[in-house]
Amino acid sequence: MGQPATPTDWPSAQRLARGLLSLALILLTLGLALPVGASAYRPASDGALSPQSPWATDGLHGVASTDAVHGWAVGEYGTILATTDGGAAWSSQRSGTTEILSGAAFSDATHGWVVGNDYDTGAGVILATTDGGATWSGQGAGWKRTDLLGVAVADDSHGWVVGRSFEGASSKSSGLIVTTTDGGATWSATRSKGVDEFTGIAFSDATRGWVIGTSYRKATETWASVILATTDGGVTWRKQYSIREYFVDIAFGDASHGWAVTADGTILATTDGGSTWRKRRSLGDELLSGVACSDATRCWAVGADSGTGAGVILATADGGATWSKQRSGSHDDLLGVAFSDATHGWVVGDLYDQAYGSDIGVILATTDGGVSWSRQSPGCVNKVKPAFGKRGALVTITGVGFGAAQAAGSVQFGSAASTAYVAWSDVQIQCRVPADAAFGAVYVTVTTALGTSNAMGFRVKR
Secondary structure, eight states, X not given: OOOOSOOOOOOHHHHXXXXXXXXXXXXXXXXXXXXXXXXXXXXXXXXXXXXXXXXXXXXXXXXXXXXXXXXXXXXXXXXXXXXXXXXXXXXXXXXXXXXXEEEEEESSSSOEEEEEEOTTTOOEEEEEESSTTSSOEEOOSOOTTEEEEEXXXXXXXXEEEEEEEEOTTSSOEEEEEEEESSTTSSOXXXXXXXXXEEEEEEEXXXXXXXXXXXXXXXXXXXXXXXXXXXXXXXXXXXXXXXXXXXXXXXXXXXXXXXXXXXXXXXXXXXXXXXXXXXXXXXXXXXXXXXXXXXXXXXXXXXXXXXXXXXXXXXXXXXTTSSOEEOOOOOOSEEEEEEESSSSOEEEEEEXXXXXXXXXXXXXXXXXXXXXXXEESSOOEEEEEESSEEETTOEEEEEEEXXXXXXXXXXXXXXXXXXXXXXXXXXXXXXXXXXTTOOSEEEEEEEEETTEEOOXXXXXXXX
16 A cells, blocks of 8 residues: 555645635734745845755645655645655755646655646646656646646556646536556546535555545535545546535544544544545634545644744544644644654645745654654744844844754844844844844844744834
8 A cells, every 4th residue: 555644735725725824924014025926936135045954945835655654745836745764854956947837746765746736827837757856847748728736546556636627718627536557658538517626635556545625605605525536547536525614634543443623623523434424523713735644543734823923733543532622833724744653754835934925835844643743844923022222222023943052043133243143042033132233124034954944024213
């Protein structure tokens, strides 16, 4: 059997919601001008664009892992990041595309697929690798006017991709399931006119699989979602469950035990392969984005708190009878999760950067089943207080991932680095505004061994 945990997707309706949220955040900034350009770069102090670390992406949407050391994270602008040492180091892989990559799945440390789509051309993309991502190549043809959201694999030969396709020149879409039985040499497509789009997929082996799909009902202004199942590798599908919410992800630990989550925070579980599903709400006001499991009893769901926007990780070790929040220390929007076993897992997402007006990628990791989570991407600046001050003023920077001690870390106020540090911890830094800081609006960033954080606005007064 290949990877049991399904990749995580970000459906079109939630993309729209995130866009509106981002717009609101921009309007609430200090009125600083936001430059526009390619997301793989960040503005230098003189306004030019300077190359950044792999984290200077526009967010990470999906993650896959095959064991405790091999992992891949995918996101916008064709971003593929990979690690072969458990996340001690992540490197960029050449995807050959600038499209939005939504999901990833690997059958072993060398064979894998990623999927996504190009918003400009409306074309879907399927990329494959047989060397762990050292090289990627496009597969299939005819993906015009398609939005590919999720992918699952059972072995090196059998793979499935889900999403939606548009009919002619209209905006009407139908759910799309694409299947390969020869490692991607050929793909066959199945469309479902009763479902607008399929947003997630899981397979326990080459024959047993599940997809989640959703449709918008204009008459009632509600979502209608379904779970479909197959026992013949996707040749035929039958309906198992329906709900008036928006399904976002599904995962199975084996042929019997599975979980599905909705954007509104509902968690469904089955112990009989989907013949019956039991439903419960999540712990609070969580907006869920992804789910993954390592076996029949252990499962994790990720998302964000609807009130604070802080990242949320929920976990169960008893098949879903009880769920608990895990301390992620995250102020980020968590979108994808993958576990290779009961202890080793990754969560990915994004973090808004004021200086660039877009997102940067975030990766969290655990080696103890989520008892503790550590950042494998640069720190997150959540607040700069006060938001203005004169040169020499004491400023408190709150966030996470700064490191327990300063070491080689530094705080930048625009192009000027602070030289006076009063206190430094993983979640808070106190330092003074540099004597040579430029007057007016600047951006505050924290740089550590992992890279440079997101930027927050500050005004240097005369």
